[in-house]
Amino acid sequence: MTISRLALLLVLVSLTGTSHAQAERLFAAYEIEWQGLPIGAFETELLTEAESYQVSYRARTTGFLGWLWPFSSEGSSEGSLAALQPKPQYYQVTSRRRDENDRWAVRFGADGRAVHVDVSIEELAEREPVPAALQVAPDPLALALGAIGAAAPGAKLAGASFDGKRVLRLEGACAEELVALADAASGAVAAAEREALACSVDGEVAAGASRRWQGRSMRDDDRRPVSIWLGRGILEDAFWPVRVEAPTRYGTVTVRLVSLQPAADAASN
Numbered sequence: 001m002t003i004s005r006l007a008l009l010l011v012l013v014s015l016t017g018t019s020h021a022q023a024e025r026l027f028a029a030y031e032i033e034w035q036g037l038p039i040g041a042f043e044t045e046l047l048t049e050a051e052s053y054q055v056s057y058r059a060r061t062t063g064f065l066g067w068l069w070p071f072s073s074e075g076s077s078e079g080s081l082a083a084l085q086p087k088p089q090y091y092q093v094t095s096r097r098r099d100e101n102d103r104w105a106v107r108f109g110a111d112g113r114a115v116h117v118d119v120s121i122e123e124l125a126e127r128e129p130v131p132a133a134l135q136v137a138p139d140p141l142a143l144a145l146g147a148i149g150a151a152a153p154g155a156k157l158a159g160a161s162f163d164g165k166r167v168l169r170l171e172g173a174c175a176e177e178l179v180a181l182a183d184a185a186s187g188a189v190a191a192a193e194r195e196a197l198a199c200s201v202d203g204e205v206a207a208g209a210s211r212r213w214q215g216r217s218m219r220d221d222d223r224r225p226v227s228i229w230l231g232r233g234i235l236e237d238a239f240w241p242v243r244v245e246a247p248t249r250y251g252t253v254t255v256r257l258v259s260l261q262p263a264a265d266a267a268s269n
Contacts, residue, residue, distance in 0.1 A: 024046075024047070024048050025045070025046065025047045026045070026046045026260070026261075027043070027044070027045045027046075027259070027260075027261055028043070028044050028045075028240075028257065028259065028260045029041070029042070029043045029257075029258050029259040029260075030042040030043070030244075030255050030256060030257055030258060031255070031256050031258050032062075032253060032254070032255050033253070033254045033255075033256070034065075034250075034251060034252075034253050034254075035251050035252075037063060037064065038062050038063040039061060039062060039063050039064070039065040039066070039253070040059065040060060040061050040062055040065065040066075041059070041060055041062050042057065042058070042059045042255065043057065043058045043059075044056070044057045044058075045057075046145075048081065049081075050081070051080055051081055051082075052078070052079070052080050052081060053077075053078065053079060053080075053081050053086050053145060054076065054077070054078040055076065055077050055078075055141045055142075055144075055145060056074070056075065056076035056077075056141075057073075057074065057075055057076075057141070058072070058073070058074045059072065059073045059074070060072040060073070069097075070096075070097070070098055071095070071096065071097050072095065072096045073093065073094070073095040073096075074093070074094055074095075075091070075092060075093035075094070075141065076091070076092060076141070077090070077091045077139050077140075077141035077142050077145075078090055079108075079142065085146050086138065086142040086145045086146050087108075087112070087137070087142075088108050088137045088138050088139050088141075088142035089107065089108055090105065090106075090107050090108070091105060091106050091107075091108075091139035091140075091141065091142070091163060091164070092104070092105035092106075092118075093105070093163065093164075102120075102123070103118075104117075104118060104119045104120070104123065104163070104164045104165055105117075105118040105164060106118070106135075106139065106162065106163065106164035108136075108137045108139075112136050112137040112138075113135065113136050113137075114135040114136065114137075114162065114164070117135070117164045118164065119164050119165055123165065126210055126211050126212055127165060127166065127208050127209065127210055127211060128207065128208055128209045128211065129207075129208070130162070130165075130166065130167055130207040130208040131207060134160075134162060134167045134206070134207050135162055136162060137162070138159070138161050138162075139161055139162065139163055140161040140163055140168065142161070143159050143160075143161040143170070146159075147159060147172070151174060151197060151199065151230060151239050152174065152197070153174060153175065153176055153177055153178065153197060154174060154175075154176045155172075155173070155174045155199075156171075156172070156173050156174075157170075157171065157172035157173070157174075158170070158171045158172070160206060165208050166205050166206075166207065166208030166209065167205070167206040167207040167208055168203055168204070168205055168206065169203060169204055169205075169206040170201060170202070170203040171201070171202050171203070172199055172200060172201040172202075173199065173200055174197055174198070174199040175197065175198045175199070178195040178196060178197055178232065179195065179196060179198055180195055180196075195231075195232050196229040196230055196231050196232065196242065197229070197230040197232065197239055198227065198228070198229055198230075199227075199228045199229075199230060200225040200226065200227055200228070201225055201226045201228060202225035202226070224247045226244060226245070226246045226247075227244070227245045227246075228241055228243070228244050228245075229241065229242050229243045229244075230242070231257075240257075240260065241257065242256070242257045243255065243256055243257070
């Protein structure tokens with residue numbers, strides 16, 4: 001699993017809905033580890049107002065992986081809120097690999113259909129086409145923002161997102177009962193020793209797959225879903241992800257929450 005794909009799965013459960021009318025701004029930072037070694041960092045910032053939202057993320061490789069494979073990615077989604085559900089209007093991502101930069105964006109109309117896709121001709125030529133019927137909102141970040149409000153014991157979640165390049169289909173399931181983080185697998189955030197909701201998330205590219213990977217298996221038969229623990233009591237009346245564990249053929253990648261605060265405080269640090 002690449003850092004960018006892991007970041008997307010983390011975003012899926014790293015955002016919280018809000019039932020308050022006033023503006024709220026939150027900032028969360030995570031460390032990504034492999035076999036106990038730091039390999040990446042992930043940050044997300046959320047701003048919600050009575051009728052609008054804006055969410056952004058930044059991810060990068062660190063440590064030995066950052067030296068061998070320097071990579072960074074940042075993106076954002078913005079739009080309106082209707083009945084606490086996001087209606088995205090604009091989504092954009094910029095990624096960097098050594099001397100290679102890539103940027104793409106998609107703008108959605110009021111009916112949710114993509115009205116403008118800004119992707120390079122070279123990139124589109126390297127991918128399978130995305131049918132027009134699937135070029136619809138939400139984008140990945142808006143999907144995340146809408147999904148977290150449905151997280152609850154026994155919940156089953158499913159959805160698809162379009163980011164301008166591809167359609168990613170995700171499915172999730174949460175345990176019937178809360179568990180103590182102390183009883184969960186190792187790696188829980190020490191400051192969040194409270195009950196947590198254990199969920200799993202799996203996904204696949206439904207359209208727009210890269211042609212460079214044709215002839216290779218796009219999905220391992222023995223692949224396991226990503227496990228996520230949502231802590232309760234960290235935020236009032238809301239769950240918040242404190243740990244993510246992603247099994248890979250090279251070992252488990254662990255993501256740990258290391259900072260959670262109002263974004264204004266984070267900017268001043």
